[in-house]
Amino acid sequence: MYMPYSDIKIVAFGNSNKKDNCYRLFSYSHSMGAKTEFITCDENELFSSFNHGKIDWRKSTNGIHWLVNSAETVLLGDSPKSALGAGMTFGELEGAKMVMIVDVPHNSSDISKSWGFVISRIRQIHVLFFTPEALEAISKIEKIPVSNLLKEIRMRGLVPHVCTYISDQRKAMVEHSMGSVSVITDQSLEPLEWLARYICNLPFSGTKNSGVKNACLA
Numbered sequence: 001m002y003m004p005y006s007d008i009k010i011v012a013f014g015n016s017n018k019k020d021n022c023y024r025l026f027s028y029s030h031s032m033g034a035k036t037e038f039i040t041c042d043e044n045e046l047f048s049s050f051n052h053g054k055i056d057w058r059k060s061t062n063g064i065h066w067l068v069n070s071a072e073t074v075l076l077g078d079s080p081k082s083a084l085g086a087g088m089t090f091g092e093l094e095g096a097k098m099v100m101i102v103d104v105p106h107n108s109s110d111i112s113k114s115w116g117f118v119i120s121r122i123r124q125i126h127v128l129f130f131t132p133e134a135l136e137a138i139s140k141i142e143k144i145p146v147s148n149l150l151k152e153i154r155m156r157g158l159v160p161h162v163c164t165y166i167s168d169q170r171k172a173m174v175e176h177s178m179g180s181v182s183v184i185t186d187q188s189l190e191p192l193e194w195l196a197r198y199i200c201n202l203p204f205s206g207t208k209n210s211g212v213k214n215a216c217l218a
Contacts, residue, residue, distance in 0.1 A: 005033040008200050011060050012068040013087050016040040016047045021070045021101045021192060028196035048077030055083060057090035066199050067091040070101040071114035088124050097126035099199055104133045111137050122157035129195050130164045150175040165194040172216040179209040183216045
C-alpha cells in the first residue's frame with residue numbers, strides 16, 4: 001500500500017557537525033520523502049554555547065508529527081541541553097510527538113547522565129528508541145535483564161512506544177500501550193533506518209497491535 005510520506009512532518013534537533021543520531025534519522029526520513037527540518041546552531045557558533053534562545057520552537061513544531069531528539073545531545077553543553085528541553089516543552093504544547101534516541105555516548109561512562117535526562121522527561125516521550133548497545137548499558141544501570149527492559153521501561157514511564165532494532169537478526173521489537181510486537185524484517189536495516197520507516201508509517205497504521213506490526217514491517 002502506498003504511503004504518502006510527504007504528509008509526514010519531522011523536525012530534528014542535533015549537533016551542527018551533522019554526525020549524530022538525530023541527523024542520521026533526519027537523513028533517512030528525508031530520503032523517504034518526509035517533510036523535514038534540521039535545527040542546530042549557526043555556522044559561526046559553537047554548538048556547546050550557541051544562543052539557543054533565538055530558536056522559534058513554537059513555529060518549528062507547529063503542525064508537525066514528530067520532534068526527534070537524541071539523549072547524547074545533553075552531554076554536549078548547557079546550550080544544547082536547554083534547547084532540547086525547550087523544544088520538548090514547546091513541541092508538546094503544539095501537539096508534536098516526541099522521539100527520543102538512546103545510544104551509548106562516545107564516553108560510555110556518561111550514559112548515566114544522558115539516561116538521567118531521559119528519565120526526567122520520560123512522560124513527554126512518545127517513541128523511545130534504544131540502540132542495541134544502549135539496551136545492554138541501560139540494562140546494567142537499571143538492573144533489569146535485557147529481555148525485559150523494553151517492557152519494564154514502558155510500564156514504568158507509561159511511554160506509548162518503546163522499541164529497538166537489531167540489524168544482524170533483522171529483528172524489530174516494540175512494547176506499546178496495546179501490546180507487544182516482535183517481527184523479522186525482509187532485509188537487514190540500520191537501526192535508525194528502521195526507526196525512520198517506523199515513525200513515517202506509524203501515523204497511517206493505527207495504535208492497535210496489528211497497526212504497530214504493520215509499521216514495523218513497512
